[in-house]
Amino acid sequence: MEPIYLTIALDTPLDRLFDYRWEPVADEALPQVGQIAWLPFGRQEIAGLILAVGSQTEVPADKIKSVLAVRHQCPALDSRWIDLCRFAADYYQRPLGEVAIPALPKNLRVPKATSLDRNLKKLAKLAPAQDASAVQEPALNAQQQTAVDVISANTAFTAYLLHGVTGSGKTEVYLQTAARVLAQSQQTQVLILVPEINLTPQLEGNIRNRFPGLQIATLHSGMAEGERLLHWLAAHTGQARIILGTRLAILSSLPHLKLIVIDEEHDPSYKQQEGLRYSARDLAVWRAHQLGIPVVLGSATPSLETWQHAKAGRYQKLELSERAVQAAVLPIVKIINTEREKPSEGLTQRLVSAIRQRLEKGEQSLLFLNRRGYAPVIHCDACGWISNCTRCTAHLVMHKLDKKLRCHHCGLEQRIPRACPTCGNIDLQPLGRGTQRLEEGLQVLFPEARVFRIDADSTRLKGSAEAAFDTVHRGEVDILIGTQMVAKGHDFKNLTLVAALNPDSALFSQDFRASERLFAQLMQVAGRAGRAAQKEGGNASEVLIQTRYPDHPLYHALMAHNYPGFADDLLEERQQAAMPPFIYQALLRAEAKELETAILFLKDAANCTPHHGITINDPIPMTMTRVHNVDRAQLLVESTSRPALQAFLKEWITDLRALKSRVKWGVEIDPVDI
Numbered sequence: 001m002e003p004i005y006l007t008i009a010l011d012t013p014l015d016r017l018f019d020y021r022w023e024p025v026a027d028e029a030l031p032q033v034g035q036i037a038w039l040p041f042g043r044q045e046i047a048g049l050i051l052a053v054g055s056q057t058e059v060p061a062d063k064i065k066s067v068l069a070v071r072h073q074c075p076a077l078d079s080r081w082i083d084l085c086r087f088a089a090d091y092y093q094r095p096l097g098e099v100a101i102p103a104l105p106k107n108l109r110v111p112k113a114t115s116l117d118r119n120l121k122k123l124a125k126l127a128p129a130q131d132a133s134a135v136q137e138p139a140l141n142a143q144q145q146t147a148v149d150v151i152s153a154n155t156a157f158t159a160y161l162l163h164g165v166t167g168s169g170k171t172e173v174y175l176q177t178a179a180r181v182l183a184q185s186q187q188t189q190v191l192i193l194v195p196e197i198n199l200t201p202q203l204e205g206n207i208r209n210r211f212p213g214l215q216i217a218t219l220h221s222g223m224a225e226g227e228r229l230l231h232w233l234a235a236h237t238g239q240a241r242i243i244l245g246t247r248l249a250i251l252s253s254l255p256h257l258k259l260i261v262i263d264e265e266h267d268p269s270y271k272q273q274e275g276l277r278y279s280a281r282d283l284a285v286w287r288a289h290q291l292g293i294p295v296v297l298g299s300a301t302p303s304l305e306t307w308q309h310a311k312a313g314r315y316q317k318l319e320l321s322e323r324a325v326q327a328a329v330l331p332i333v334k335i336i337n338t339e340r341e342k343p344s345e346g347l348t349q350r351l352v353s354a355i356r357q358r359l360e361k362g363e364q365s366l367l368f369l370n371r372r373g374y375a376p377v378i379h380c381d382a383c384g385w386i387s388n389c390t391r392c393t394a395h396l397v398m399h400k401l402d403k404k405l406r407c408h409h410c411g412l413e414q415r416i417p418r419a420c421p422t423c424g425n426i427d428l429q430p431l432g433r434g435t436q437r438l439e440e441g442l443q444v445l446f447p448e449a450r451v452f453r454i455d456a457d458s459t460r461l462k463g464s465a466e467a468a469f470d471t472v473h474r475g476e477v478d479i480l481i482g483t484q485m486v487a488k489g490h491d492f493k494n495l496t497l498v499a500a501l502n503p504d505s506a507l508f509s510q511d512f513r514a515s516e517r518l519f520a521q522l523m524q525v526a527g528r529a530g531r532a533a534q535k536e537g538g539n540a541s542e543v544l545i546q547t548r549y550p551d552h553p554l555y556h557a558l559m560a561h562n563y564p565g566f567a568d569d570l571l572e573e574r575q576q577a578a579m580p581p582f583i584y585q586a587l588l589r590a591e592a593k594e595l596e597t598a599i600l601f602l603k604d605a606a607n608c609t610p611h612h613g614i615t616i617n618d619p620i621p622m623t624m625t626r627v628h629n630v631d632r633a634q635l636l637v638e639s640t641s642r643p644a645l646q647a648f649l650k651e652w653i654t655d656l657r658a659l660k661s662r663v664k665w666g667v668e669i670d671p672v673d674i
């Protein structure tokens, strides 16, 4: 028999494929494109993806190595999945293997096939419940009905922007559209992406109740590896019909995909911020286009990129302009000027009485403070010492409950010093206010109330976030304090007051996207109020914003619930200033022990490749320059032409490699944090 050679993609920074020899074991079947192989690479053994099977190779016979095993048990990945990875690799300027291999579950990339075999067996036994009866679906209102009809009648590619105010029943549109699409055939698959699964456990429950006969796979980073493989296989074999996941699910294998839904499409968590810095939303649109299927982007506050696509007619806009529950109305948004009404313990008198009114009627209040810990910094009045992190350009945050000072960037932890480390003064003062301090103040102010805090610290343990939200839903909480974690998706039925305590800092951020994000966040958290009809004798739902800038246009747009007005104004500003979405950007980041070294590298980088039609800005230190003893700088590259930028980046990256600098660097396409 002639020798067989396999061309394989590997997870290495080398931008090429690798040939291996295949020597069959006993009567082993011929390997196929899309199968996974286990093979030697340097001194290691790693997994690879087979991209071609042939009888020739350029590699000399004494150099070629043989694969150790081919995972025949796992059905081959199809060409459309490989093309998706190829597109992502090309677009984000990475070798194919660096995209495709990490997209596979870890337990597929191990020396033994034990976990694979076990999970395939498990999968075979997972017969969905047959005669379970589905929870009745509610009758849709006219706008919801139109949305469902339009989307499910479409069997070609269209990107839909489902723009619906908070509480307008977007979820119901997703579910009923999914139901129609799933009814098209016994195989059809639907992918639903959400920002973070443990913050929206309600959705998973709703889907299970609505589709009791169907297998549902969930995919997110919090899963144990074995479980992850099981769910990935369920999707890959086509057994799972609904796949609910976070951004990483966009790279899963879905052979019968017919609809993609992206809930809260504006959410920053759709952008991966390390490794392959992809946008799951953008890849979803590409994937829908590739397959010729509809993709639904839902939000009350779409990203400006998406909003602009809709305005230009590239995306089709579907509007839900009213709350779905009859008699539930959008809350009244009011501004409290904290220059005039000085807060005490972070709360103005007006806010305190509003909370009291809720307590009297047995209604819930939500206080939004996007800063965890007790105080963002402690300091010494006598000598001016402040608690800085020794490894980062950041303060150590005071955590009173566990008596620690903690850096939220590098994880450095110290006991709270009993006295000032420089002058010995024992009267160290916390400055500012985090959620823990607010909680303490509220317990003193309202000793009879059940005060409850939800933030990354209170929900560190697995499952604790779900448990915490359940407590709120069961009505066992009067005053809920939370960071952005509480803003998302929750349908709190008894909540009639939402207050934002100190949202101003984002108004003057250097990042041009900060105000877009602030608006989305405030609109979303405000949207937790008044989701049920006002109770008889109860309070009307309101949102109170404490601010020093009561005349800021952002707050005025919020009062008017006017996202379109706000977005159009921002878009005009962006167009005039030549910023995204009107131009395209890429960022070269550099990290070194000394800032100087990073900047020097970026200066070389700016000059190493000819660039016509490309603007290369000056290198600058990142806003938070030092993290964990590493200094960071960046170089922003822009163009009005996406193809020109892509072509330049390809050449540039080759030239950057040739510089052979010891500086650690990376290129990010469409950066969102600048």
Ligand code: ADP
Binding pocket: 138, 139, 140, 141, 144, 164, 165, 166, 167, 168, 169, 170, 171, 172, 324, 325, 326, 491, 531
């Ligand atoms: P959104 O995601 O747009 O903020 P949700 O999907 O959470 O809104 O819906 C808000 C509330 O309205 C939920 O309690 C949901 O059950 C309810 N709802 C949605 N559609 C309808 C409908 N057609 N009739 C009655 N209630 C509905």
Ligand code: ZN
Binding pocket: 380, 381, 382, 383, 384, 385, 420, 421, 422, 423, 424, 425
């Ligand atoms: Zn001191």
Ligand code: ZN
Binding pocket: 389, 390, 391, 392, 394, 407, 408, 409, 410, 411, 412, 627, 628
């Ligand atoms: Zn630090």
